[in-house]
Amino acid sequence: MRDEEQEELARKAAGGDRGALEKLLAAIQPSVLRRCARFLPCYQDAEEACQDVLMQVARNIGGFEGRSKFSTWLHVIIANGSRQTYRTLKRRAAEQGYAEMPIDVADARTTSVIAGSRLDLLDALEKLETSKADLVAPMVLRDICQLDYREIAVHLGIPEGTVKSRIHQARGQVREYLLAGM
Template sequence: MGTREEEQEALAVRAAAGDGSALNELLASIQPNVLRRCARFLPCYQDAEEACQDVLLQVARNIGSFQGRSKFSTWLHVIIANGSRQTYRSLKRRAAEQSHAEAPVDVPDARTTSVIAGSRLDLLDALEQLEGRRAELVAPMVLRDICQLDYKEIALHLGIPEGTVKSRIHQARGHVREYLVAGL
């Protein structure tokens, strides 16, 4: 028997080919890791759980599009990053809608309760700003700095040269740094 990652790769290939039992086994196998990775993005555990469920749903819906061009783990990291960022945008939108409601709910601001939580939220805000201006810079930075993939894996997944990946990460970090410094 191989490593857990090798087993997940094999399950992903079978699931992509339409094997329902392989998909169920794959989802059960990746769930703890997906939750852990969502929690890297989202400081509140309940928010990370919500993102995790969304990610698992996206995997189930889109497994047929997994072509094996990159490793399944890389494909999954992209879905986790996108799903977590989407959950954050949705939570932000809900919070804005609640603030316009008649009786605002007294919810503590994560930025004041945890330096780590605040820095994560600031980073998500910075990535959202960057996505609006230079969307092509976001994925390489997220895959490198949050998902901790190596440059070669990122280049393979995005279908761009490794030098371009490094350049985009460098540019993205500069833009994010500017945003974070301006926000202080």
């Protein structure tokens, strides 16, 4: 589906068109799953996050005002949903007595480094969020969701220079957390 068609479906769905919402959800599901998988180390976790994101889109589409592109709005929901799924999984692991989140990885020779790096990054983002929450969203939107600075500025309602500054600060903090091993 072309971006223009997706934007039109989003506008109709935001206006209350249930048919447009169903078409939109079906169209974005594969992309949402791929993007959730960028955050989370296990495919099953990405699937769980994807379902949560689709539910959030369905519940909150009425709040989509069209100030930014639908894809930008969706990226924010994906980032927040994936990070929330990670927090939930981490909490469940702690409740079950694990010191760290267990990871089921198909091929440990190739995937474990990637999965471990993602978990380290998510932990660093969580730590950053507790100390400097305003730095997390710009970095996630730029480095993980791969939005351009202008899109991030429009979505967050802050100047582009502030976006760049916050991303720079966030990267420095995350780098420190990762190098220190948290």
